[in-house]
Amino acid sequence: MGQIRSRTWSNKHWGVWQSARMMPRFAMLLICLSGIFIPLLLSGAAQAAVAASSGPCPSTRRGVNLALPAVVRLTTTFQAQLTYYNLDGSSVQFPQGGGSYQITVSGSGAFISSTGVALTAAHVVSLSEDEQANLLLQRAAPDIAQAINSAHPSQTVTANDIYTLLRTTPDAWQGTYGQTQTGVYLSSQYTGPTDAASLDELSSFPVSILAQGSPDQPVYNDLAVVQVGGVQDVPTVSLGDVSQVYQGDPLTILGFPGTADLAFSDGAIEPNNFITPSLENVAVSAFKTTTDEAKVIQVDGTLEQGQSGAPALTADGQLVGVADFLLTSADSAGQTSFLSSVNDVAPLLQQAGIHLETGKFEKRWAAAYDACASTAPGHWHDAANQFASLVRAYPDAKGMQPYLTYSRSQAAKEPAPNKTQMLLLGLGAVVVVLAVVVAVVLWIRRRRKALISMQSQGGAFVGVGPGLNEETLAP
Numbered sequence: 001m002g003q004i005r006s007r008t009w010s011n012k013h014w015g016v017w018q019s020a021r022m023m024p025r026f027a028m029l030l031i032c033l034s035g036i037f038i039p040l041l042l043s044g045a046a047q048a049a050v051a052a053s054s055g056p057c058p059s060t061r062r063g064v065n066l067a068l069p070a071v072v073r074l075t076t077t078f079q080a081q082l083t084y085y086n087l088d089g090s091s092v093q094f095p096q097g098g099g100s101y102q103i104t105v106s107g108s109g110a111f112i113s114s115t116g117v118a119l120t121a122a123h124v125v126s127l128s129e130d131e132q133a134n135l136l137l138q139r140a141a142p143d144i145a146q147a148i149n150s151a152h153p154s155q156t157v158t159a160n161d162i163y164t165l166l167r168t169t170p171d172a173w174q175g176t177y178g179q180t181q182t183g184v185y186l187s188s189q190y191t192g193p194t195d196a197a198s199l200d201e202l203s204s205f206p207v208s209i210l211a212q213g214s215p216d217q218p219v220y221n222d223l224a225v226v227q228v229g230g231v232q233d234v235p236t237v238s239l240g241d242v243s244q245v246y247q248g249d250p251l252t253i254l255g256f257p258g259t260a261d262l263a264f265s266d267g268a269i270e271p272n273n274f275i276t277p278s279l280e281n282v283a284v285s286a287f288k289t290t291t292d293e294a295k296v297i298q299v300d301g302t303l304e305q306g307q308s309g310a311p312a313l314t315a316d317g318q319l320v321g322v323a324d325f326l327l328t329s330a331d332s333a334g335q336t337s338f339l340s341s342v343n344d345v346a347p348l349l350q351q352a353g354i355h356l357e358t359g360k361f362e363k364r365w366a367a368a369y370d371a372c373a374s375t376a377p378g379h380w381h382d383a384a385n386q387f388a389s390l391v392r393a394y395p396d397a398k399g400m401q402p403y404l405t406y407s408r409s410q411a412a413k414e415p416a417p418n419k420t421q422m423l424l425l426g427l428g429a430v431v432v433v434l435a436v437v438v439a440v441v442l443w444i445r446r447r448r449k450a451l452i453s454m455q456s457q458g459g460a461f462v463g464v465g466p467g468l469n470e471e472t473l474a475p
Contacts, residue, residue, distance in 0.1 A: 055372065055406055055410070056372070056402060056403055056406055057369050057372035057373045057383075057403065058373060059373040062316075062317065062369065062370075062373060063313060063314070063315060063316040063317020063318070064252050064254070064279070064313055064315075064317055065369065066235075066317055066362075066365065066366055066369060067110070067235075067237045067254060067311065067313055067317050067319075068187060068189040068254060068277060068279075069187055069189045069190035069235040069365070069397070069399055070110050070111045070187075070190075070234070070235040070236050070237045070362075071108065071109075071110050071187045071189070071237075071254045071255070071277045071310075071311065072108070072109050072110065072111065072118055072184045072185065072186060072187060072228070073106065073107075073108060073109075073184070073185040073187070073256045073274070073275060073277075074106070074107045074108065074109050074120055074124050074125060074182055074183070074184055074185075074207065074226075074309065075104050075105065075106050075107075075182065075183055075185070075204070076104070076105045076107075076124060076125055076127060076180050076181070076182045077102060077103065077104045077105075077180065077181050077182075077183075078102075078103055078127070078132065078177055078178050078179065078180040078181070079100040079101065079102055079103075079177070079178035080100060080101050080103055080132065080135075080136045080139075080175055080176065080177045080178065081093060081094065081095070081100050081101070081175070081176045082094045082101075082136055082137075082140040082144075082173055082174070082175050082176075083173060083174045083175075083176070084140075084144055084172070084173050085171070085172055085173065085174075092147065094140045094143050094144060094147075095140070095143060096143070096147065100178065101136065101139045101140065103132075103135050103136065103139055105124065105127065105131075105135065106256065106258055106305070106306045107120060107121060107123075107124030107125075107256075107306065107307075107308040107309040107310075108120065108124075108254070108255035108256050108277075108306065108307055108308065108309045108310035108311075108323065109121075109124070109184075109226070109309045109310070109311070110236075110237045110254070110310075110311040110319065111228070111234045111235060111236045111237065112225075112236055112237060112238075112239060112319070112356055113236060113354065113355075113356040113357050114232070114233050114234055114235075114236055114357045114358060114359025114360075114361070114362060115232065115357055115359075116227055116228040116229070116230075116231045116232065116234055117210070117225060117226070117227055117228075117354055117356070118184070118207075118225075118226050118227075118228055119223065119224070119225055119226075119309075119311070119319070119322060119342075119345060120223075120224050120226060120308075120309030120322070121222050121223065121224065121308045121309035121322055121323065121324055121340065122212040122213050122221075122222045122223055122224040123222055123308065124182075124224070124308050124309045125182045125207060125209055125212070125224050125226055126180075126209060126212055126224065127180055132175070132177050133175055134167075136175045136177075137163050137166050137167060137173075138163065141159040141160070141162040141163040141166070142159040142162075144159075144162045144166075145157050145158055145159045145161065145162045148162075181206075182206075182207040182226070183204035183205060183206060183207060184204060184205045184206075184207055184228045185202055185203075185204050185205075185274070185275050186203075186205075186231075186275070187275060187276070187277050187399070188272060188275045188276045188277075188399060189276075189277065189399045190234075190235060190396075190397055190399045191275070191396065191397070191398055191399055192397075192398025192399045192401060193272055193398075194271050194272055194275065196271040197271070198268060198271065199268075199269055199271055199274060201271070202271055202274070202275065205228050205229055205230045205231055206228075206229045206230065207226045207227070207228055207229070208226065208227050208229070209224055209225075209226050210225045210226060210227050210348075210352040210354065211224070211225045211348040211349070211351045211352040211354075212224035212225070212348065213294075213344070213348070215292075217347070220292035220293070220294060221292075221294040221340050221341075221344040222294075222322075222324050222325070222340055223322060223340050223344055223345055223348060224309075224348075225345065225348045225349060225352055225354065232359075233359040233360055233361045233394075234359065234361065235359075235361055235362050235365060236356075236357075236358055236359065236362050237311055237313070237317065237319045238317065238318055238319065238358075239318070239319050239342055239345065239356070240313075240314055240318025240319055240320040240342060241318075241320070241342075241343065242295070242297070242320050242321070242341045242342060242343045243343070245284060245297070245314065245320050246284065247284050247285070247286060247287070248283060248284060249283065249284045249314070250281060250282070250283055250315060251281075251282050251283065251284060251299065251312045251313060251314065251320070251321065251339075252279060252280070252281055252282075252312070252313045252315075253279070253280045253281075253282060253301075253303075253307065253310050253311070253312045253313075253323055254277050254278070254279055254310055254311055254313065255277060255278060255280075255306065255307040255309070255310025255311075255323060256274075256277055256278065256306045256307065256310070257278055257304035257305070257306045257307050258304060258305045258306035259304055259305075259306075260273065260278050260306075261273050261274055261306075280301060280307075281301075282299040282300055282301040282312070282337075283299065283300050284297055284298070284299060285298040285299055285300050286298040288338070294340065294341070294344065295341045295343070295344070296324065296338045296339060296340060296341065297312070297320075297321045297338065297339040297340075297341060298336060298337070298338055299312070299321075299337050299338070299339060300337075301337060302326065302335050302337055303323050303324075303325075303326045303337040307323045308323055308324070308325075309322060309323060310322070310323040311323075312339050319342055320341075320342050321339030321340060321341060321342060322339055322340040322342065323337075323339055324338050324339055324340045325337075325338050326338070361390075361394055361397070364386070364389070364390050364393070365390065365400070367386060368383060368386035368387045368390055368400075368403070369403070371383035371386050372387070372403060372406075372407055377415075378414065378415075380407055380410040380411040380413075380414045381411045381414060383403075383407040383410075383411070384404065384407040384408045384410075384411045387400055387403050387404035387407055388404055390404075391404055
């Protein structure tokens with residue numbers, strides 16, 4: 001009668017074979033338990049997903065919505081007078097009766113560091129002599145035309161006639177200019193609505209220029225990095241990379257077009273309209289190079305006065321362009337808009353020794369928004385708590401109040417994060433752990449019994465299992 005050549009080898013494989021027969025039963029047990037508890041746990045998430053399908057914080061607009069509080073409006077103001085020379089050599093000063101014209105240029109920008117560093121177009125904060133002269137002529141031309149028409153009723157001229165004359169005859173006038181001053185107004189998306197009755201009552205913050213493009217640089221771009229005084233831990237926009245933007249890509253421009261400043265019946269600008277940014281969706285038409293070797297982004301859509309310096313964002317909220325200039329065809333039939341490339345900002349930041357920082361406000365604002373946009377069970381309660389904490393910590397950030405109000409209204413309809421769901425989750429975890437423990441114990445016991453049975457039979461061959469067959473027996 002043959003003998004088993006290796007009892008140790010046979011016993012080992014016999015135990016494995018026996019335990020393998022038991023594993024499908026344990027697997028079926030775990031599957032059944034999962035089938036009971038998983039649907040119960042997922043039902044809460046399904047309800048949350050329905051609730052999060054609308055509201056002020058959709059995940060599809062996360063990048064742009066997070067950037068809105070960081071957008072700012074800039075105004076640069078200067079005083080000026082114009083002396084008009086008559087043909088007989090006499091002169092008249094405008095405005096007549098003394099005083100000066102107060103001339104204001106409006107633009108847009110965005111905070112790029114929580115320390116109050118903002119990015120805008122250089123021509124918004126640093127007016128050239130030609131720009132100042134042009135603005136003065138536009139302001140004084142109506143007054144000059146009225147004075148001439150009053151003195152010579154038979155010789156009617158228009159403001160446009162005077163503007164054209166003075167632009168082409170520089171010896172006919174002279175301008176005197178005061179120092180420019182630039183101020184920043186925070187977005188209503190951060191401050192909330194204002195109670196101011198006029199623009200004079202709005203709070204503004206002083207601006208100093210840290211670095212800007214100039215003809216002395218290898219590449220002359222129309223960008224400026226400025227420091228806004230009197231602010232700290234402000235919301236910010238992250239700088240992107242233009243090399244990752246392609247022709248046809250969508251961009252969103254956030255700014256303050258002057259034509260959107262709806263006025264009161266007396267012509268004065270309504271303060272809330274003045275600090276409320278507009279959103280414009282455009283697409284990248286092409287990448288071009290200016291005569292100064294600056295890379296610019298051509299976009300469809302039309303930039304307006306007041307949008308100069310506005311940030312252009314990708315879908316995920318990365319700042320890749322700054323609204324720069326608009327070219328109009330000779331017959332005024334067509335217009336083309338261009339953005340400065342944000343990749344040209346790095347040398348300016350290095351020149352000014354600026355290290356960009358993301359503050360606590362931005363991190364907490366993003367976390368609260370993400371809780372609001374979530375579909376997880378209990379997310380409305382989480383969002384309401386986070387926005388409440390944010391509003392308490394930053395009382396000036398009244399633009400967060402609508403998010404808090406909406407989150408609280410949704411939390412009132414949402415099961416509290418929820419004793420029932422937490423109990424089911426905990427119970428499910430306990431049952432699964434117990435099932436695994438029982439499976440291991442049974443496996444050990446079965447294996448032990450099999451070994452004892454094999455030993456009691458003196459190692460005789462019983463049946464055929466994996467790795468054992470008649471051919472393993474020695475002759």
